Amino acid sequence: MITKTLLRAFDGKAIWVVAILIAIAVAVPASNLYLPVGHPLRVPNHFVPLLGKYLTYAMLALALDLVWGYCGILSLGHGAFFAFGGYAMGMYLMRQIGDRGVYANPVLPDFMVFLNYQELPWFWYGFDMFWFAAIMVVLVPGVLAFVFGWFAFRSRVTGVYLSIITQAMTYALLLAFFRNDMGFGGNNGLTDFKDILGAPLQAGSTRAALFAASAIALALSFIVCSAIVRSKLGKVLVAVRDAESRTRFLGYRVDNYKLFAFTASAVIAGIAGALYVPQVGIINPGEFAPANSIEIVIWTAVGGRGTLIGPIVGAVLVNAGKSWFTGVFPEFWLFALGGLFVAVTLFLPKGIVGALAQGWTALKAQRVSAQAEDGSDAAPEPSPAE
């Protein structure tokens, strides 16, 4: 049954996406590590973690698309799940520093020495072991999403109300993590990491490996999402998105379906966060900021929600644009970014991928008169969640 579902995920275009991602996972590190410096095809050093960051963002956008594009839940708090995954990884990396911190305390991270902690707080136990941290990366966002969703969906909080309380959630977490008394480093967050699984983080090979891991994780998430979307469960999710009450009246336990999608999505977001942190070298409460969560929504919308490729394209494009603009037009990039969001909403309501798909379908319909079935599947009408 599961194999069948997974196999179905591989039909058509999905296999190409996965193939390309795996090719990137191999090609970029290989070109960075083995081609000589100055070679035209070599990916420069600083570019590897940057691309890796985009890929983790893509994963995050994909996770959001699963709940928003396919289930109609507009979460304005997905940044929180991402940040939790990141913090779990950050805590592991902090413990790995060991006695190399400035105060040379073998157990306590620097900020705890400084804030007069006498011993490690209980919630930091176990994070010196990678497997434990890895479980937490999945478990913490998953449990949070499950509990939050369980209450919210059972109470039938929908639409804008749901969006706003997810925003309230991430905002409350932002404020909480800013507090130094929380034991997570306050505003400075966790930083100054040394190594991961014994490999120094500053080494090119570690960076390359992290990049490959991100690409593969993205490919795996893509397969999982694809499998979910194409399964019977996926069809029900779309039904919930399009007409929640009707689906409920047909006898489906709508809450459970939503809860599943929400939790799965949070887990993917958490893994993305865990891969993000070692590549950018810092995790701090800023990741909980509501504005960050809104940005995730925007990547997804720009790429095209309700398609699985859209969020990946959107996340990479918007972030590459941001990286480029902030360097080239430091004073005016916000105009460009803001203008992009307005323009995409007005002129490309289905996002870049949606619009291209539509154009492609129209073109095909012109050439070959009778073939429209495929297109309707690829770009389902995104309809308002309310």
Add this chain to the structure above:
Amino acid sequence: MSTRFTRRAVLAAALAGSVSLSAGISYAQEETIKVGVLHSLSGTMAISETTLKDTMLFLIDEQNKKGGLLGKKLEAVVVDPASDWPLFAEKARELISVDEVAAVFGCWTSVSRKSVLPVFEELNSILFYPVQYEGEESQRNVFYTGAAPNQQAIPAVDYLMNEEGVERWVLAGTDYVYPRTTNKILEQYLMDKGVAAEDIMINYTPFSHSDWQTIVSDIKAFGSAGKKTAVVSTINGDANVPFYKELANQGIAAEDIPVVAFSVGEEELAGIDTEPLVGHLAAWNYFQSVDTPENEEFIAKWREFIGDEDRVTNDPMEAHVVGFNLWVQAVEKAGTTDTDAVLDAIIGLETPNLTGGIAKMLPNHHITKPVLIGEIQDDGQFEVVWETEEVVPGDAWSDFLPESKMIEADWTAPISCGNYNTETKSCGGAS
């Protein structure tokens, strides 16, 4: 959707990436020395950092008028890290490895500095950090041209104690590392001076806190215990305006409960009507009102550059002026912009402070500064009411904290280390 389309989408994404790559590289060949400017021009910190970007452009322009450096023109490379801390690290990496800048002047918040530290260490470049900060740090690649806690907080408390006879203290700050550290040091210092624990009230507020009614009335209540009370404020940035407005409205005059602030300068006051605030204090190493020929010249040229006759100057700007002058001297002395050579050359160099005295780069990568206490005037300026007789050397590791009093930083041979433990005679960290 078809398979061919998918490929195109991914290609487009890859293309977008490579565009950003080549744009960076394309102008890397001209004969200039590049200087990175890493200050937020958008987001929450733009309010403070934009001026520092302009200061750097001004300084580089001035240097070019004098004929540049080592026979080459200087070129500023400005990027916008958008008050986003991971973006600071990304932009720092880009400045160093793509633009190949000789040094970077930038950062404001502690977290932005912490975020870029590993990048400067890894790629071996130089950062000049111009803001007063919490100390407890000294890194090989960073020069701290702002005040360490001993160059700001301690003298201010001494002043209040001796001149104003303050016996009861409110330590109010924004909840992040700089206020936490400063207050921790001050608390220890006050206790050592015999202040009882119940005469110290510590209060933390979130960033951008705007409703100060409760806290100001708490301060008022705390101040009515029959002992002279003062507030030591490490409240950050834009929370200050509503705080001072509330103080003024609740009628807390400086004669009764003075507030001494470490993060309020001329720029912050430009946004407030200072009439009701006259007499509240600030401790800095620079005030625009200080009357020295260097300062007068600087202000005149700065105003001409920026094209605004009323533009104010402030302490972090002076820190950049001093840092930039020291860097220029170091490059001239070393004859190259090579990082290791400059790091060696800069220790011990001297340049005049704009407020008098000589700023000397110390082996711990901090500088010597005079400490000034100023009272707010009704024109938004400060008037110096007290200053140290001699310049105070910056101390990276506070002597008032038990965990750091035995640590020293010395980046000259034979120690060459940022956290040398004088008890174990070894470097505390990675050794």
Add this chain to the structure above:
Amino acid sequence: MHPTRLISKLLIALALLIAVAPGAFAQDVESLVSALPEGDYSDREKVIFDLAATGDERVAGLLNALGEGDLYVREEDGRVIVGKRSGRNYTLTDALTGEELGTAPSSALEKIRVNNRLRRAVRSAIGQLTLMSPSPSVRLRAARSLLRNADPDSLELLDTALAAETDPQVKTMMETARAGIIVKTDAGIEEKVAAIDLLAARGDREALAMLTGARSSAAPELQPVIERGIAGIERELAMWDGLQNVWYGLSLGSVLLLAAIGLAITFGVMGVINMAHGEIVMLGAYTTFAVQQVIRTSFPGLFDYSLAIALPLAFLVTALVGIAIERGIIRWLYGRPLETLLATWGLSLILQQTVRTIFGPNNREVGNPSWMSGAFDLAGLSITWNRLWIIVFALVVFAVLLAVLNRTPLGLQMRAVTQNRRMASSMGIRTPWVDAMTFGLGSGIAGMAGVALSQIDNVSPNLGQSYIIDSFMVVVFGGVGNLWGTLVGALTLGVANKFLEPYAGAVLAKIFILVFIILFIQRRPRGLFALKGRAVDA
């Protein structure tokens, strides 16, 4: 006896009493004034007391100028003068005679510096000098400053003044000041007990401060009396504290209400998830700044009316911006509410950066007109004028808005269009026009809120960002589409926040409020005042 002669006699007596510097008495005012710029702060403090001791009538004005920081030395002849800034120059008058001396640039003047200690000295000196002034309000101020300083040396003077005092209010103040001094001196036990009782009866923070200050040095038999007095005051203050908290809560609530009320129209009534709402508020605040800027440079006399001028202008500017946004962007997105989130978010970035480019990234100074500065005491409550006006303003705006929606043809059409667009259209309502007007109204109100917020917060490009989340919370908590919900929601959240703050601190209080909203929405998924009927699921 003629009052002025009485005063001078008294002051001579006082000077003899103080006798800080034996030579002071012989010195004439002129030489004291010329000694003022010399020496350090403690020298200057001595000169101030000597000046006060001369009892010369001209001294009060001079000291006043010194306290205000308006006293200068003219560099060319070393004459002490009063300088008032006018434009780039200073208008000069002689410090004692008030003789006009023309103008001079700031470079020709050297300021006589004062610090807090000197300001305190000046305040107490002026208090002593003006205690017998013919005007009761001046006497009241003088008595107040004596009360604040509680200087035992002024006891004699105070006694004489008390004997001559007729105004009951001034008299009470003088008696309190006297009591405050008595507890400090070595007066007899009985006199002290009476003073303590008098202070305890006053029952405010100042009295508390004096009693607590006296406790440490008091004789053992006085201790229980003081303790009782302190306990009594603290009991009374604790009672008022509760009310004060309600007041703080209401005022925070009114700020939330102001911030949210425009959103209650654009988001609540029209269903546009308007992320640019905060930026519209910011535009209103910047309009205030622009108005004040014009007034400052061209019509300084109108400053107290600046807010009244700014209000309609801000409404107009932001309403026009709102209409432009609606016509340009929003109208293409009806029926796709979640997409309005993206477009308006983009718009908010553009507006922010535009303001940053035009006005610069720094805070801009928006002054409080005199009628919005300061505070007054209402029984045990201390009420600041700006908060009071903001509460009043918020309620007025709310009432007007409610009237517009329920009592005007435009309001009727707005409700019709938002409830059933097609039906309204078939009834002959020009729906596009109504849409534009509704969005314009919501934005205009947000702009007026900006005028009010400019009085208590930063006017910077980030202004809007700090209110947007709170605004959404308020509207959603109150129930989308219901103005009363917004009112009740804002005030509830404000008061709850202020009651939590003393126990939990500002950060935790806010977190608790957010958690409370999340839980509350579980109980009532459509907010406090939920809309009922078919429109809900549409």
